[in-house]
Amino acid sequence: MFQKDQFVIHPRYGAGKIVDLVTTQIRNTPKIFYIINPLLREIVIKIPTDSAEQVGLRSPMPASELDSFLSFLAEPFEEIQIFSRPAKLIKEIDLADPQYVLNVIKNLFYEKIERQREGRNLPLTKRRLYSTAISLLASEISVVSSCTLEEACFVVKKSLIFMPRKL
Secondary structure, eight states, X not given: OOOTTXXXXXXXXXXXXXXEEEEEEETTEEEEEEEXXXXXXXXXXXXXXXXXXXXXXXXXXXGGGHXXXXXXXXXXXXXXXXXXXXXXXXXXHHTOOHHHHHHHHHHHHHHHHHHHHTTOOOOHHHHHHHHHHHHHHHHHHHHHHTOOHHHHHHHHHHHHHHSOOOO
């Protein structure tokens, strides 16, 4: 069970802070809810504590794993990873696992580079997915390393610009 003032990762909204736990009567049965303020949006999320795992709520990655996650962006990839369908990319993002989000970022980064070589751009859907994946990962990085979202986005983009290489 998570505690008040703890940071958590929501699969759809990224990192957020549990600002309260409230009890609500549902069908004459008390039910406890996490009240979460996500970093990426000006909304409040209310999740039943007994459904948190099903929703995909999880703790942020350990700070000790951050460098290895970002170094993944520098590892060579195989050609077959390029040009994944948007539906597959959305499923990977929805899994709320940082490794899957990294896969999406890496996949779309290389697709973007390949399309630029051909004088084309990523389709709008994939540009939005790319931006969403970077934001989700950056929100987690910001709580793990106690930096701003902007600094965390810079870290992700810097890893992509300076480190990746292709087989």
